[in-house]
Amino acid sequence: MRIHERFINHFNTVREHRRLVREGCFAVGLYRQGLLHDLSKYSPVEFFVGAKYYQGYRSPNNAEREAKGYSSAWLHHKGRNLHHYEYWVDYAASEGIGVRPVKMPVKYMVEMFMDRVAASKTYNGKEYTDDMPLAYFLKGKRIIVMHPETKRQLEFLLRMLAKSGEEKTFTYIREKVLKKKFLIGRLIHEKR
Secondary structure: OOOHHHHHHHHHHHHHHHHHHHHHHHHHOHHHHHHHHHHHHHHHHHHHHHHOOOOOOOOOOHHHHHOOOOOHHHHHHHHHOOOOOOOHHEEEOOOOEEEOOOOOOOHHHHHHHHHHHHHHHHHHHHHOOOOOOHHHEEEEEHHOOOOOOHHHHHHHHHHHHHHOOOOHHHHHHHHHHEEEEEEEOEEEOOOO
């Protein structure tokens, strides 16, 4: 594939992924996050690398990582997007402990859930099923450096999606996880 074709295809993949995340975020009341999701993918350091390593069936960051031993695009991306659990790793205050995962704020955990669903839809196309995001998560669960509570919440939602589908899961997220309700076309927050 020529570079201009990879450029266009990568642009379309990012655009489609962002559209799917936006739909999911809007369905649960995370409008701002839906609009701002993954905007850094359009920055030169991420976009040009993504176009260079574009394959269409997986993240170009994996191809860059295989070629160079690391992904410059991913290092840039995860440091600017709060919906990635890797953003939430910090040094422990106590000496000798090193780095540790920090519990993600719920709204970013939900955006991470939407990101995983959208990525599965983007890369699997018409073959997508609601159990795919869970299968991907379970494949790497043992090595994920994620706060145990965040990991538990994410896995719970992915299992619900696999068992009950999007409509029930999104309703649960909106009403129980985020404590939001729609009233006559408006979104209002319940007091916690």
